[in-house]
Amino acid sequence: MVVKKIGENKKEEALELVIRVFMKYEAPDYSDEGVETFKRTAVYNKDYMESITMHGAYENNKIVGVIAMRNNGSHIALFFVDGQYHRKGIGKRLFQTVLEQSTADELTVNSSPYAQEVYHHLGFEDTAPEQVTDGIRYIPMIYKKNTYDIASLITMLEYKDTSIAYKALQELERISDETGSVYAHIEKFVNMIRSDKYVVRVRGFRLFCKQAKWDRNNILDENIDAALHILNDEKPTAVRQALAALSDVVRYKPDLRETVKKAVYEINYLRYKDTMHSLIAKDIREVLDLIKEV
Structure with missing residues (x-):
């Protein structure tokens, strides 16, 4: 499955999906007036459609999900996934794509009642109770990137209190799995790898690979x-921790697999105490097996 910007030649297909999913899952919660308002003011409104940027999730060149942004990427205007592809992580992938590309610190959306829990799972919060305008039922919501929190977590990576530093590392790894918001700090991780403190080197390398x-x-x-x-x-x-971290590089950077493979083959684990030999050898095999599999 690939997520990319929807070109002019695919917009009609995208809008057909939007209408189909809307009518099946959201329209039942709306009055006839609300359904008509959605069609008239959004998908069949030329000015509105020209004001949005659309991305699609493609499965074998077929659009199975759509997300559209307005206001310089700060507001979700449309967000629909084909019913056959619900609960497969497609909505999350679409959201991660626009989140990474948006320069806004906050994203807003007027969620339908049907989609409210979906947005909650993505990290949105309600900003007001449900409202009705021209028959459209919606809940105003906001997503905050918490860029300050990320910067604080990165600072904590070099704290002397190892428990705090490790928790910061785990949280940054979790965020990196879900969004690209930590990527802006990758040069910091490169510098950490050069540290004379091995724990800092390891943390830097793990987060470097996560990007x-x-x-x-x-x-x-x-x-x-x-x-x-x-x-x-x-x-x-x-x-050992570095070998485990390489899985992300192997999966997402195919051009670097040979470089990783060569470096892993050159590890001289016999220099360490005997009890570590079999453990490191096992870690090496796992990386090499993953390279063969992907």
Whole structure:
């Protein structure tokens, strides 16, 4: 499944999906006036359609989901996924795409009653009770990127209190799995890998690898050779964590698989104490097996 901007040649197909999904899942909650208002003021309104930017989820070149943004990417105007593809993570992928591209700190939406829980799962909060305008029932909602929180978490990575630092690492990894909002700080992780403190090196490398999914500027490609030096770190625990972190690079950066493979083959785990040999050998096999599978 691929998410990309919808071109002119695909807009008709996209709008057919919007109407079909709307009529099946949302229209039953609206009055006849509301259904007519939606059609007249949105999908059949030329000025409205020209004011939005649409992205689609494509399955074998067929559009199975649509998200459209207004107001410079700060407001979700349309968000529909084909019923056959519900609960497959497509809506989440669509949202992550526009979230990554939007420069706004907050995103808003007027959710239908049907979609309210979907938006809650994505991290939106209600800003007012349900309202009705021209027959359209909706709940005003907002999503806050919390950019300040991300910056704070990154600062915590180098705290002396290891429990706080580790919790910050886990939270940043979780955010990185879901959105590209941490990617803006990738240069910080590159610098952390050069630290003389092994725990900081490891945290930096783990978060460096987590950005592979979002690496639109190929920053991993530019820094991968230097970063992979950690695979011969003096600390065997650093090597083991680094090997585990490489799974994201292998999955999302196919052009770097040979580089990773070569570096992994060159690990000299016999330099560490005997009890670590079998553990590191197992970690190496897992990375090499993943490279074969993807």
